[in-house]
Amino acid sequence: MNGQLSTTPGELKQQPLKLGTRRSALAMAQSGMVAEQVSKVTGRPVELVEITTYGDTSREHLSQIGGTGVFVSALRDALLDGRIDLAVHSLKDLPTAAPENLLLAAVPEREDVRDALVARDGLTLDELAEKCSAHGEDRPARIGTGSSRRMAQLNAYAAARGLAIETVPIRGNVDTRIGYVRSGELDAVVLAAAGLSRLGRLGEATQLLGFDLMLPAPGQGALAVECAAHDTRLAAALAALDHAPTRAAVVAERALLAALEVGCSAPVGALATRVGVQGPATELRLEGVVGTPDGTTLLQMSATGPLSLDGSFEQQASALGRTLAARMLAEGAAGLMGERVL
């Protein structure tokens, strides 16, 4: 809190906190939700400050601009030079490397982690593929997604069931992507349920994809609240927004991603869930998947480890992620991820 130490506590209370956000509808929605909670725990008004990121302005495919962190660095720059006091990110967009001079002050409770299908005519994936191949249409169902993780799992599922689908690389915000279905250009798109839910549009999902069909991205459905490392008073207040079971899960998922040595645009799915929940001492089960975007090869494995939520659970969670990564690499995971073509 630079230069504010001479003000009285009363004056300090009135200073609005500046919360940096991207300008997309989804970013604004989730920033607004966090702003409300931050205002509650700090007793201070919170003001949203719009920051334009490279990921918002670039027309290129994410795989071509590097994927990792394109949505994040402009917000982090604003934090580091003091234009904003805190930033809200989608956790799945955060690079796994810990940034210098910044703190992950809170990971609030996670939303629905699943991916959702938004298809024409209210159809599920199976129904859609059947409808497109029958009725004289005689063609594969065209399903839009810019994510190699989603492509790999969709194609593997379709191959196993003999469904005819074609994955079509797209990008853009939620509205743009759903627009491809409404215009008839595509038969369906796949989006994170959490994003739809935060926009009040979960009703447009025609199927929530089960984990047997699709594992989410590491950190999907969770938010990250960041502040400057020197802002220790704010960090202490923001800790009230932290949800330990969510943090444990995302730490394990991101440790897996980091140990596989790939970025957030890689075809990696991961989901950590608590099993045998009995008080704070429990176990964490981590499931991971990597594959080729064409779905011809998919490697899916899981590992379980102890978790004591009242203790040093971040070390336990990240150890579990590294353990599973080592096992997956021993089974040839690196070779699958090498084919990183969209």
Ligand SMILES: NCc1[nH]cc(CCC(=O)O)c1CC(=O)O
């Ligand atoms: N990559 C963009 C992005 N980052 C976070 C979400 C959704 C919200 C979340 O997972 O928390 C989305 C959109 C999507 O994948 O459909």
